[in-house]
Amino acid sequence: DGGITQSPKYLFRKEGQNVTLSCEQNLNHDAMYWYRQDPGQGLRLIYYSQIVNDFQKGDIAEGYSVSREKKESFPLTVTSAQKNPTAFYLCATMGGTSGTLGFFGPGTRLTVL
Amino acid sequence: AQSVTQLDSQVPVFEEAPVELRCNYSSSVSVYLFWYVQYPNQGLQLLLKYLSGSTLVKGINGFEAEFNKSQTSFHLRKPSVHISDTAEYFCAVSEPHDYKLSFGAGTTVTVRA
Numbered sequence: 538d539g540g541i542t543q544s545p546k547y548l549f550r551k552e553g554q555n556v557t558l559s560c561e562q563n564l565n566h567d568a569m570y571w572y573r574q575d576p577g578q579g580l581r582l583i584y585y586s587q588i589v590n591d592f593q594k595g596d597i598a599e600g601y602s603v604s605r606e607k608k609e610s611f612p613l614t615v616t617s618a619q620k621n622p623t624a625f626y627l628c629a630t631m632g633g634t635s636g637t638l639g640f641f642g643p644g645t646r647l648t649v650l
Numbered sequence: 651a652q653s654v655t656q657l658d659s660q661v662p663v664f665e666e667a668p669v670e671l672r673c674n675y676s677s678s679v680s681v682y683l684f685w686y687v688q689y690p691n692q693g694l695q696l697l698l699k700y701l702s703g704s705t706l707v708k709g710i711n712g713f714e715a716e717f718n719k720s721q722t723s724f725h726l727r728k729p730s731v732h733i734s735d736t737a738e739y740f741c742a743v744s745e746p747h748d749y750k751l752s753f754g755a756g757t758t759v760t761v762r763a
Binding site (some may be wrong): 541568578 | 686751756
């Protein structure tokens with residue numbers, strides 16, 4: 538059963554801590570994305586990767602880091618430099634025959650205590 | 651760079667009534683257009699997309715949208731809604747072969763019996 542897995546579903550962090558959000562896909566898609574969702578603001582692009590070992594900053598990359606060592610995995614680290622990290626984080630892939638089908642994972646809700 | 655404006659933040663509607671969600675975009679080049687639905691605490695699901703060809707696009711769950719290039723719009727419609735259509739709806743745009751989606755702020759649809 539193909540899809541995108543994000544873990545954990547809920548994550549709590551103390552101020553000053555780094556946390557890593559997991560995103561795994563078995564769709565064999567080349568491109569993977571991280572979006573942040575805040576109420577009333579839609580989704581904003583944090584980082585994206587179109588091939589293994591390569592990634593680019595999105596619109597709000599400050600305070601975040603990523604890696605793409607495997608095609609299936611695109612973990613996102615929220616660092617202590619991110620001033621307002623409480624949000625819903627969505628991982629997505631892009632693939633399909635037209636290259637424009639966007640698939641989203643179920644999301645991780647991060648709360649800073 | 652492209653941008654998306656969803657003209658209504660909240661749309662209350664009675665069950666079995668029609669609904670229209672408005673989306674306008676701005677871009678200096680040709681675009682791909684998408685509508686996604688998000689149920690509470692879940693990821694996004696693709697409802698429909700416009701890539702090229704017929705300007706009337708039919709999607710899942712009885713939704714359809716019409717691409718109007720002269721008005722730079724991509725409004726979403728459903729002739730008769732159900733309680734289960736209560737969700738948040740996002741319009742998104744990307745440039746061909748860019749694979750990065752820009753999202754509107756979302757429209758919350760609440761269907762009442």
